[in-house]
Amino acid sequence: MIETSAREQILDAAEKRARMTGYHGFSFRDVADDVGIKSSSVHYHFPTKSDLCEALARRYTVRAVDRLGDPRTLAPGEGPERVAALFRDALLIEDRMCLCGLFGSQRDALPTQVATTVAAFFQMILDYLDAAPKASRGSQNPAALLARLEGALILARTLNNPSLFEDALRETAA
Amino acid sequence: MIETSAREQILDAAEKRARMTGYHGFSFRDVADDVGIKSSSVHYHFPTKSDLCEALARRYTVRAVDRLGDPRTLAPGEGPERVAALFRDALLIEDRMCLCGLFGSQRDALPTQVATTVAAFFQMILDYLDAAPKASRGSQNPAALLARLEGALILARTLNNPSLFEDALRETAA
DNA sequence: ATGAATCTATCTATCGATAGATAGACATCC
């Protein structure tokens, strides 16, 4: 029996919900019910919703960093591929939005600490792409790639058509 | 004195809020207070929140259609420019997210009618780009352009850097 | 027996939604 700490279970449940509903669409009770505890126990680990969601965005960033690895060790063109894989898995395996894409689109309605942490996620991706070795030609602006990936996720999910994700990554018209 | 109908005033206030917070982040009372009426009066015009937000997405789509015009009358390459202008104005003039970008990213948490209307917005843009005369070379996949614009909006707003929007629209790295 | 973690129970505030009253505009009938 794999024993996952309550804190991690809470973050897992909260991330799942936050990536479907955004900041305001889920409650402490929702998360507590998912885990099988009481909402007051969630407050014990994360006093406020702001704390919870900041931790969410922080863990999300750390996991992405771990998975992306050191950009300086990559083959030319591998950086964009690794970042794209992150988003492709969100769509095809997890069937969820990017946490920071969703939070970011609500930036005006987020507690400052959460907004700051979300911004740090984006900056991390941009820095990673900047640091990764460029393919000799046709390498894409980091902001362009990241924007495209966030948008492709929204598009493919809203139109319920995963192949739109790959369409959106292709350069030229069919 | 220009007399705007209560219905329109309600939609104006609701759109403003929805484009900051998403579906769950604003209430009938918020909207009512903005307009200067009671929340029950908002319910009179839009019985449920689902009705209100569906009307929001519908009006948003109609206004975009009006502004974009008939795609078949455009010069080559003008279609993408017109669509891009829509999003650029959202960022620089309105300082808001795209309503359907935000709603779309929450599609799992939306009433079906709202989700359907949001999907119709995206399909409309894709059809428009398909129907518009292509520039001879380097014309972009409609899905790619739309994804990029939605993502660029999120990115520029979250990082509080409007020039990222233009970066994201450029093809190649700096 | 101390400290961490969870519980029960509750609070205040707000949510979306509804009922019923009211005031004014407008039409229609005698």
Add this chain to the structure above:
DNA sequence: GGATGTCTATCTATCGATAGATAGATTCAT
């Protein structure tokens, strides 16, 4: 041309449900 009825739009007041948050008792492992 009054009187009557209907429609529109708003109001006051309230509903049950749920939000985030807190206090204090209890459980349990070290």
